[in-house]
Amino acid sequence: MDVDILIIGGGIAGLWTLDQLRQRGYRAVLVENRELGYGQTITSQGIIHGGLKYSLRGVLTASANEIREMPIIWRDCLSGQREPNLSSATVRSHCCYLWQTDSLASQAGMWGASIQLRVKPETISVSHRPELLKQSPGNVYRLDEQVISPSSVLQCLKKRNQDALLLCDQKQGIEFSRSQQGTINSVNVRCQGDELHLVPGCVVMTAGIGNQQLNEAAGLRQPMQRRPLQMVLVRGELEMFQGHCVDGAKTRMTITSEVISTGEVVWQLGGQVAELGVSMSAEDLIQHAAKELKAILPELNVESLKFATYQVDRAEKKISLGLRPDSPQVLKYKNILTCWPTKLAFAPRAAEMIEEIITNQMHINPSVIPGENENLWKDWPVPNVAESPWETVENWYQISGETVSFVPARPAKQAA
Ligand SMILES: Cc1cc2nc3c(=O)[nH]c(=O)nc-3n(C[C@H](O)[C@H](O)[C@H](O)COP(=O)(O)OP(=O)(O)OC[C@H]3O[C@@H](n4cnc5c(N)ncnc54)[C@H](O)[C@@H]3O)c2cc1C
Incomplete structure (x- = not known):
């Protein structure tokens, strides 16, 4: 055919x-x-980046410049004003927070961050901060980068x-x-x-x-090059939260979240944590991630949470x-x-x-009338959408003091 x-x-x-x-x-x-x-x-964090990560060193390269337009295109698709109409997809949030630890390097990185972006970080006052960042010692910014649910x-x-x-x-x-x-x-x-x-x-x-x-x-x-990551998942009594903790030119941690079918909130932790995690066992990485969470979000009670990790490779042109x-x-x-x-x-x-x-x-011309539904392969099997990582990881752990103990918790999709 x-x-x-x-x-x-x-x-x-x-x-x-x-x-x-x-x-x-x-x-x-x-x-x-x-x-x-x-x-x-399916394992990605779903952030529609507008170039902030590239601009942390103070400039956008010519090719990185292209990313500035992406949040605008996606916003139009997600609101049904542009094809593909993605208005039935789930937008987890219309913005991300951006906050600093109080180191000097972190201040310098943030200063460079506002240059050349279409979607610029805006400083927000303490009263407008999300609960988790109320006590944060450094500045907190709001960035109009959407976070979508990849599965949807x-x-x-x-x-x-x-x-x-x-x-x-x-x-x-x-x-x-x-x-x-x-x-x-x-x-x-x-x-x-x-x-x-x-x-x-x-x-x-x-x-x-x-x-x-x-x-x-x-x-x-x-x-082709592969960039391995070991990501961390956290579930329990959490609020929906999307944000980057930035330290100098590095993203110390990127947190995204989704409400899962059981009603629980799951966080995905990426950024440096996931890059460093590649050389660690799951238990060591969880311990490290918990320490990092305590350092960057002191309000959070990590002892009450359940942790898991998953490994995935990024694929890129070498x-x-x-x-x-x-x-x-x-x-x-x-x-x-x-x-x-x-x-x-x-x-x-x-x-x-x-x-x-x-x-x-290649000078290949379209051969059917736009929008025509030919249904040529009617009886051929159609692939399903892959399951999200929290639906497939089996081992969940809980932090107990300085140690990480295995909790034989039910998988996230069955948890009450
Ligand atoms: C942990 C993580 C977090 C990320 N977070 C973000 C983010 O927040 N924002 C962002 O913009 N980007 C993010 N990315 C990057 C982004 O996810 C990838 O760049 C993008 O999803 C790659 O899409 P793809 O379609 O090229 O490949 P994939 O999503 O890997 O899809 C490849 C498809 O090809 C199929 N396939 C493989 N081999 C064959 C074969 N032989 N025959 C037929 N089918 C085959 C696979 O089953 C799969 O369905 C993240 C990546 C990772 C790993």
């Missing part, structure tokens, strides 16, 4: 690109070998594109047939004993860490000297595009870059 575009990998980059290309009238289909968002998107955005994009989503087997679910010049001529997609033969004009790989293996299967050697890319990366070889969006917030920009290459460099 001929398709204009075959997308492989249904995280935020693949789903946003699929939605956009279908809106333009391309016959596009997406193949996923596990669950939508499995890997980075994935659900929303799934619903919009249900008829163009194909599940494939995890092993040998996709097989490429290439010309001598390296172009992908056709792709066999296999699922539970059935096989589909697709002839795509262009193949877009948006498979996160899976891009490496897909590239190899297509005969490409494109440089940058020399171990640096991090600060914009979406799209590599083209023949009729194959490989994309790492670098951030969830960059999904609209990544989709725009892919569309631009397909239209202006």
Whole structure:
């Protein structure tokens, strides 16, 4: 079957690109070998960054400049004023807080932070601070960066594109047939004993860490880097809170939260804690995270909370000297595009870059009427959205004095 575009990998980059290309009238289909968002998107903190992290050193590089527009685009989509209409997705908060420890380095970092941003941090008075930051010794700022629930955005994009989503087997679910010049001529997609033969004009790989293996299967050697993280989850009597504790040019801790199906609030702890956590055992990291929480939020009673950790790798295009890319990366070889969006917030920009290459460099024209629902693969299995990390971690721990003792608590999804 001929398709204009075959997308492989249904995280935020693949789903946003699929939605956009279908809106333009391309016959596009997406193949996923596990669950939508499995890997980075479902485990991410959901912050629609506007460049603050990049500006902590005082300047925005030219490419980091692109991120300034992202909160505006997302806000329009989330309010239904722009496609994709994400108005059914959950916005956890319309802003994040930003606060400092009282070190001098921290003051200097904050000073640089306000430069060049479209979404600038605004100082808030003590009376307007959230309860948890009332006693904070340094300044507290409000930053109009939204925090979305990744799971709800994935659900929303799934619903919009249900008829163009194909599940494939995890092993040998996709097989490429290439010309001598390296172009992908056709792709066999296999699922539970059935096989589909697709002839795509262009193949877009948006498979996160899976891009490496897909590239190899297509005969490409494109440089990818993984950045491992060990994130911390906290649940219990917590309030909804989204914020960054900033120390100099570093984000000491980024906290995001969501109300889960049991009514409990779960916090995700990222930033430096998750980077340092990579070399620690879960117990050591939890002890460290609890100490950090006490230091940056003295009001919090950490002894009453339950902790867990999860490991995940960020996948990015390899940058020399171990640096991090600060914009979406799209590599083209023949009729194959490989994309790492670098951030969830960059999904609209990544989709725009892919569309631009397909239209202006590959000269592929849309072949169906915009909005036409063809439902070509009616009986083929559709991938589900991946479960959030608090639904899948099994071991929860509780802090008792200086030690971390294992609490055989029920998993978060069953807790009363
Ligand atoms: C802990 C953490 C926190 C983060 N927080 C933020 C944040 O707050 N804000 C922000 O902007 N960014 C954040 N990010 C970065 C952001 O999550 C990623 O840049 C983004 O989600 C990457 O999306 P993706 O679609 O490229 O990949 P992924 O989300 O990893 O999706 C890849 C998809 O491809 C599928 N796949 C893999 N291999 C194959 C194959 N062979 N065949 C078919 N399908 C395949 C996978 O199952 C998956 O569904 C965070 C990342 C992490 C890890």
